[in-house]
Amino acid sequence: MASSPIRSPVRIIGIDPGLRRTGWGVIETEGNRLVYVGCGSVEPPDNLPLASRLLAIHEGLAAVLGDFRPAEAAVEQTFVNKDGVATLKLGQARGVAMLAPAMFGISVAEYAPNQVKKTVVGAGHAEKNQIQVMLKILLPKAEPPSADAADALAIAITHAHHRQSAALRLKVASL
Numbered sequence: 001m002a003s004s005p006i007r008s009p010v011r012i013i014g015i016d017p018g019l020r021r022t023g024w025g026v027i028e029t030e031g032n033r034l035v036y037v038g039c040g041s042v043e044p045p046d047n048l049p050l051a052s053r054l055l056a057i058h059e060g061l062a063a064v065l066g067d068f069r070p071a072e073a074a075v076e077q078t079f080v081n082k083d084g085v086a087t088l089k090l091g092q093a094r095g096v097a098m099l100a101p102a103m104f105g106i107s108v109a110e111y112a113p114n115q116v117k118k119t120v121v122g123a124g125h126a127e128k129n130q131i132q133v134m135l136k137i138l139l140p141k142a143e144p145p146s147a148d149a150a151d152a153l154a155i156a157i158t159h160a161h162h163r164q165s166a167a168l169r170l171k172v173a174s175l
Contacts, residue, residue, distance in 0.1 A: 010163075011037065013070040013106075014156030015061065016148050017078070017097040019089055020046065022057050023148030026068045027139065029160040036139040038068060039149040050089065054096050061100035073101035074109045074159035076116060076151065111158050116151070119158040 009030040016023035025039040042060030044053040075097050078090050098108050114124035120138070121130045132150050135142055138157060144150035 009035070010072060010160075011068065011070040012072045012074065012156045012159050012163075013065065013068065013101065014152040014154065014159060015073065015075045015097045015101075016151040016155060017057075017075060017090065017094040018148060019044075019050075019053055019057075019093045021146060021148045022061065022093060022097060023144075023146060023150070023152035024061065024064050025142075025144070025149055025153030025156045026064075026070055027153065027156045027160065029163075034138055034157060034160060036142040036153075039142060039144050039153055040064070041146050041148045041152075050092070054092060057093060057096045058100055061097065062103070065101060065104050065106070070101070070106060072109070072159065072163065073106045074111055074155050076155050077110050077112045079113055109159050109163070111155060111162070115162075116154050116158045119161050120154045 009028040011026060011028050014025045020043065022042045023039070024041065026037040028035040028037055042057050044056035048056065075094060078087065078094050081087055101108050117126040117131065118124040120134050128147055128150070131154050132144070135144065135150055135153055139153060142153055144153060
C-alpha cells in the first residue's frame with residue numbers, strides 16, 4: 001500500500017512596495033493552514049536622494065530574505081494615479097521589491113490591490129481597517145506595526161491562496 005505524499009510547508013514573503021515604507025510579511029502555508037512568521041517594514045530616511053532610498057530598500061529586503069529564507073515571493077502591483085511622477089517613483093520601488101527576491105533565486109508573483117482585498121476580505125474595494133480585522137482572524141499571532149506590514153501579510157495570504165494558478169501562469173508564459 002502506497003503512502004500519500006507528505007505536504008511540506010511553504011514559506012512566502014509578501015511585499016508592499018513604497019519609497020517611504022516598504023512593508024514585508026512572512027507566512028507559512030501547509031495546505032489551507034496559514035501560520036504567521038514575521039512582518040515589518042523597511043523605512044529609508046526621507047532626506048536621502050532617490051537612488052540611496054532605493055538602495056536602502058534593497059538592502060533591507062535582502063536582510064529580511066536572508067533571515068527568513070522564503071521559498072516564494074509576492075509583490076503588489078502598482079496602481080496608476082493622477083500624479084505621473086509619483087507613480088514612476090513608486091514603480092522604481094516596486095522594481096527593487098521584485099529584484100531583491102529574484103536575486104535570491106525566488107520566484108515572484110504579482111497581484112493587483114483589488115485582488116488582494118477580494119482574497120482577504122471578500123470585497124475588492126475593502127478599507128484598510130477591514131484588512132486588519134481579517135488578518136486578526138487569519139493570522140491571530142500577527143501584530144503588524146504598520147499598515148504597510150499588514151498589507152504585505154495580505155499579499156502573502158493572497159499568494160498562498162492563488163499560488164497554484166500563479167505557478168501555472170509562469171509555466172505557460174515560459175513555453
